[in-house]
Amino acid sequence: DAGITQSPRYKITETGRQVTLMCHQTWSHSYMFWYRQDLGHGLRLIYYSAAADITDKGEVPDGYVVSRSKTENFPLTLESATRSQTSVYFCASSTGQGSYGYTFGSGTRLTVV
Amino acid sequence: GENVEQHPSTLSVQEGDSAVIKCTYSDSASNYFPWYKQELGKRPQLIIDIRSNVGEKKDQRIAVTLNKTAKHFSLHITETQPEDSAVYFCAASRRSQAAGNKLTFGGGTRVLVKP
Numbered sequence: 059d060a061g062i063t064q065s066p067r068y069k070i071t072e073t074g075r076q077v078t079l080m081c082h083q084t085w086s087h088s089y090m091f092w093y094r095q096d097l098g099h100g101l102r103l104i105y106y107s108a109a110a111d112i113t114d115k116g117e118v119p120d121g122y123v124v125s126r127s128k129t130e131n132f133p134l135t136l137e138s139a140t141r142s143q144t145s146v147y148f149c150a151s152s153t154g155q156g157s158y159g160y161t162f163g164s165g166t167r168l169t170v171v
Numbered sequence: 172g173e174n175v176e177q178h179p180s181t182l183s184v185q186e187g188d189s190a191v192i193k194c195t196y197s198d199s200a201s202n203y204f205p206w207y208k209q210e211l212g213k214r215p216q217l218i219i220d221i222r223s224n225v226g227e228k229k230d231q232r233i234a235v236t237l238n239k240t241a242k243h244f245s246l247h248i249t250e251t252q253p254e255d256s257a258v259y260f261c262a263a264s265r266r267s268q269a270a271g272n273k274l275t276f277g278g279g280t281r282v283l284v285k286p
Binding site (some may be wrong): 089091093098099101102103106108116117141148150159160161162163164165 | 172177205214215216219220229260272273274275276277278279
């Protein structure tokens with residue numbers, strides 16, 4: 059679905075650097091989410107947002123920061139990247155009404171060296 | 172918080188046979204149970220979901236069943252085809268504004284359909 063896009067698709071960064079992953083959706087969905095996907099752990103929730111300026115922690119928030127100044131954007135920032143944050147990151151959105159299913163972005167594969 | 176367990180972690184079936192994936196959840200207040208399919212290198216995509224007021228739902232070759240008392244739900248794929256090969260994730264959530272519509276995912280099942 060072209061309505062939710064993530065950038066970049068691939069990123070290599072060094073330990074200690076700050077990196078921001080971008081997520082943009084065109085549907086005006088209220089809810090947005092960040093998950094990380096690691097082998098053996100499935101998809102784990104990092105942060106989520108119910109609306110602009112409303113964010114909350116998920117299962118694994120340490121080392122990450124989010125903001126949501128506009129409904130359509132939900133960037134995820136790694137303040138000081140660590141090797142343990144090497145992962146595939148998925149952004150998702152949901153209307154929060156009717157069907158509660160998520161639509162995922164294409165993902166960002168982040169490697170911290 | 173919610174905890175979702177998924178079994179098996181890998182499943183190999185012969186083309187044409189059925190595949191069954193089972194999940195259990197811990198939060199009795201969970202009321203929405205979607206299933207996602209993820210092909211290699213792609214994003215997870217919703218294939219079917221069920222709400223707690225329904226015991227079974229079908230969509231062509233896939234079906235999901237829910238047992239609220241036992242807190243488990245299952246995905247059934249009949250007449251499997253090679254294109255069914257993927258990783259499947261179950262998930263659970265409490266559909267409410269207060270709960271934030273958060274999905275908790277199981278660990279995934281890698282399904283391989285052998286021709």
